[in-house]
Amino acid sequence: MTSSAAGFRPTPRDRLIIALDVPTVAEAEALVDRIGDAGSFYKIGMELVYAGGLGLVRDLVAAGKQVFLDLKLHDIPNTVAKATERVAGLGATYLTVHAYPQTMKAAVTGRQGSPLQILAVTVLTSCDDADLAEAGYAFGVHDLVARRATQAAEASVDGLVMSAEEVAAMRKVVGSRLSLITPGIRPAGDAPGDQKRVMTPAQAIAAGADRLVVGRPVTQAVDPRAAAAAIVAEIASTDS
Ligand code: C5P
Numbered sequence: 001m002t003s004s005a006a007g008f009r010p011t012p013r014d015r016l017i018i019a020l021d022v023p024t025v026a027e028a029e030a031l032v033d034r035i036g037d038a039g040s041f042y043k044i045g046m047e048l049v050y051a052g053g054l055g056l057v058r059d060l061v062a063a064g065k066q067v068f069l070d071l072k073l074h075d076i077p078n079t080v081a082k083a084t085e086r087v088a089g090l091g092a093t094y095l096t097v098h099a100y101p102q103t104m105k106a107a108v109t110g111r112q113g114s115p116l117q118i119l120a121v122t123v124l125t126s127c128d129d130a131d132l133a134e135a136g137y138a139f140g141v142h143d144l145v146a147r148r149a150t151q152a153a154e155a156s157v158d159g160l161v162m163s164a165e166e167v168a169a170m171r172k173v174v175g176s177r178l179s180l181i182t183p184g185i186r187p188a189g190d191a192p193g194d195q196k197r198v199m200t201p202a203q204a205i206a207a208g209a210d211r212l213v214v215g216r217p218v219t220q221a222v223d224p225r226a227a228a229a230a231i232v233a234e235i236a237s238t239d240s
Contacts, residue, residue: 012235012239014041014066014211015210015212016212016235017041017042017043017181018219019070019214020043020045020219021047021048022048025055025056028048028056029056032063032065035224038229039228040064041067043067044057044067044068044069044070045071046072054090057092061091067091067092068094068096068213069096070096072098074100076102078106080097080102080106081106083110084118087111088111088113094158094159095107098121099122099160101154104118104120104151117158119157119158120157122148125163125184128196141163145162145170146173150173152178153175153177157178158179159178159179159181160174160179160180162181162182163184164198164207165207167180171208179211180208181211181212181213182199182211183212184196184197185199186199186217187200187231190217201234205235205238206238212235214228
């Protein structure tokens, strides 16, 4: 493993974060049950939160799991800081915000005094250079990720969410203090879906990712437990 925040070294299982992108709390609970001890870290995103899934954060934490609350906050600083304070009371390990300097600084202020860690999303892994140009950006993906990574380190966030393709270069930009977390992961042979910048688990770990976010390859697998276990084994063998 290239590095991790504060020298902490998570187990291969804790390095797999399974995205519970399902429409109901009941489906999320059923998935967590099916995955069992093959999964220890779950991401709860907007789809589930807007379906009443915020209570699942406390339930998963009470069951000994870690939770990544992927709310991708971005608003005026006062609103971001207050929202982060409320999230800090839920027991999640990670909260995401978009990597805008004002937003990152507000979230860092809001989580003060709690163990909640703030992750900044640099550029969504569904975006390529053409998407950024269409949205009015003067930078391509690589340059925008680098710019935002530098600003994230200055804002004292705890980690960055980015494509595994950017990890090796960004490690040089931010050093070892920030955790690098990568979605857009596809085991060899899996369909990319809407992700445009994908890597296999082994490639992402070898590039220096601290943790991997994996959704559909686990949640839509015929056997989600086996799919999660296979990714954990791939992480373990790559990192050995
Ligand atoms: O199903 P899949 O593995 O593509 O899911 C990836 C997950 O990671 C989704 O929950 C998505 O919202 C999230 N994510 C992402 N790209 C980012 C940040 C988060 O795909 N930059």
